[in-house]
Amino acid sequence: MTPGTIHGVGLGPGATDLMSVRADRLVRQARHIAYFRKAGRAGQARKIVEGMLRADVCEHAMEYPVTTEIPVSDPRYNQQLAAFYARCVDHLRALTRNGEDVVVLCEGDPFFYGSFMHLYTRLQAQAEVQIVPGITGMSGAWTASGAPITWGDDVLTVLMGTMPEDDLTRRIRDTDALVVMKIGRHLDKLRRAVAAAGRTDAAWLVEYAAMPEQRVTRLCDAAAVAPYFSILLIHGQGRRP
């Protein structure tokens, strides 16, 4: 029997019609879909494809054993996640050995942060894996902001809100355009870093880009905690004839 293929499919920032034509076709035809989610939640990737699936689709929800309950620095965090990814890979491999193709739903772009890459590296030697790139969450955010992120020869820096404050400040001072993701509980620290870099007036917070709850605010007007789907932007001011 010919083994099946695993497709890591980027779904884009949130609106269903912002996935690629290739992704749309794969999702609609899929006999098996798999996706990550927090236990007890619907999962954002699964929500994006609501209404698109075959009536006889088999769904494989992969539920994280831990998200924010254990700090990332604790060795148990990595141990539990590594064991979890190994179980997911075994499950997907069993399907492909039976000749089934599987579409793994990925928010944004599969190779830009995100969880699918942890399966990808484990699967690479064992199965046929195809990647469909997607529109990133940050593209969704700067489109929502109504202004281009980079012009001419601007330098763009992408940072995670989890970084130490001094590193954030130094890097925010040293870039033309800025994107910060993974903000959540780090918003106050980030706000201080942006202020220390002298760029508060230029900073925007985009929540739920390309989703029905989309909201764009100046950083100085934002609440104390940002939702999970939040992206901070500073737009470049490069050459513009």
Place this chain on the structure above:
Amino acid sequence: MTPGTIHGVGLGPGATDLMSVRADRLVRQARHIAYFRKAGRAGQARKIVEGMLRADVCEHAMEYPVTTEIPVSDPRYNQQLAAFYARCVDHLRALTRNGEDVVVLCEGDPFFYGSFMHLYTRLQAQAEVQIVPGITGMSGAWTASGAPITWGDDVLTVLMGTMPEDDLTRRIRDTDALVVMKIGRHLDKLRRAVAAAGRTDAAWLVEYAAMPEQRVTRLCDAAAVAPYFSILLIHGQGRRP
């Protein structure tokens, strides 16, 4: 008469089925399309939509008066481009005043570098403009490379090959993951900067990502001059359970 809308539509990195479902629909329905190109060339954006257009579509090619004939630092460069963009805006505005919608074809993502933003800022106060984000050329490149660009809390820096060599070196030394665009004739300088930063072994050159001519090579094996559609990548090595 209700004025028409101008749609700045991201087409993605090159493959027709990597444009979004929203972009695909707008392109297929369009009565008027507009796109930039170098005089005497077909234009990459126009090539991507070949075979998708209505039989009665009106095409508006906007031909750059100058590309690399005058250095960017020469004041005549900016003057000629500014006059050109003003003419384009007048042309598009005349169409919308007659109630026509226009789809402006944009490679990659309209708000990530690119030329459409020069029309966008001029049109904003005068016409209804809608933006459809797209998969960036850099997403196409890291997908082609077969490896994720960023993991965990990696810092990503996006640079233009046009930068001075010392700035390139300093920034390449100071990032986890790297994307360099606008390489072309700057490839030798870039190669020296990557070497000075001690990262030659990690650097990949992707030419024509997501196009039929796609090619992925180690930077040390690349030719002396890179084609226009070339992107240099260094993949991040961040946290991976």
